[in-house]
Amino acid sequence: MPDNDHGEHLTFAFALSGGAVPRVGCIEVVCGSMFSGKTEELLRRVKRARLAKQRAVIFKPKIDNRYDEVKVVTHEGFGADSIPVSSASELLERVPPDTAVVGIDEVQFFGEEVVAVAEKLADRGVRVICAGLDQDYRGVPFGPVPRLMAVAEYVTKLHAVCTRCGAQASRSQRLVAAEGQLFVGGAAAYEARCRRCFVPGVAVEP
Numbered sequence: 001m002p003d004n005d006h007g008e009h010l011t012f013a014f015a016l017s018g019g020a021v022p023r024v025g026c027i028e029v030v031c032g033s034m035f036s037g038k039t040e041e042l043l044r045r046v047k048r049a050r051l052a053k054q055r056a057v058i059f060k061p062k063i064d065n066r067y068d069e070v071k072v073v074t075h076e077g078f079g080a081d082s083i084p085v086s087s088a089s090e091l092l093e094r095v096p097p098d099t100a101v102v103g104i105d106e107v108q109f110f111g112e113e114v115v116a117v118a119e120k121l122a123d124r125g126v127r128v129i130c131a132g133l134d135q136d137y138r139g140v141p142f143g144p145v146p147r148l149m150a151v152a153e154y155v156t157k158l159h160a161v162c163t164r165c166g167a168q169a170s171r172s173q174r175l176v177a178a179e180g181q182l183f184v185g186g187a188a189a190y191e192a193r194c195r196r197c198f199v200p201g202v203a204v205e206p
């Protein structure tokens with residue numbers, strides 16, 4: 001059984017030993033541009049953990065209310081129960097004691113403190129799966145994500161398809177004039193672009 005299946009930490013030693021072997025925690029980061037399938041990948045990993053009878057909870061920042069207040073909703077509209085929290089410390093407080101897997105969606109919107117929280121949980125034996133944007137609309141590393149990638153055991157970079165040329169897209173092109181990283185705006189305000197087609201900042205279409 002490979003330990004690393006496309007950046008996903010899969011260990012069954014804990015279950016196979018009946019709990020005699022301590023569960024080893026870890027941090028996984030699933031990152032990429034918008035429309036790259038990060039949330040779908042987070043949900044896929046959580047679903048597999050639940051199939052293995054592991055208790056898994058998903059958190060997301062309260063700021064992302066594009067579609068639904070209480071669900072992690074992907075752009076394709078699939079949902080999963082999640083707990084909206086306003087800070088990383090609130091997230092830590094709300095992890096149930098017997099939790100094996102903690103998913104964090106839109107992790108870029110948490111402050112730097114989410115790095116310490118993820119490490120604390122992983123040190124406790126929790127598998128922490130963080131999904132989020134690695135770059136903002138300017139192409140600049142986004143909030144806590146670069147540090148999370150550095151301390152993570154596993155990093156998965158997903159790609160979207162460039163809407164201009166069809167190449168692998170790694171950037172989120174903002175299409176409307178708005179300032180600040182925290183502008184959410186929904187899918188209509190962004191498109192995925194490759195390095196060549198990306199224009200840092202706002203690209204208002206002619």
Ligand code: ZN
Nearest residue numbers: 162165194197
């Ligand atoms: Zn392109």
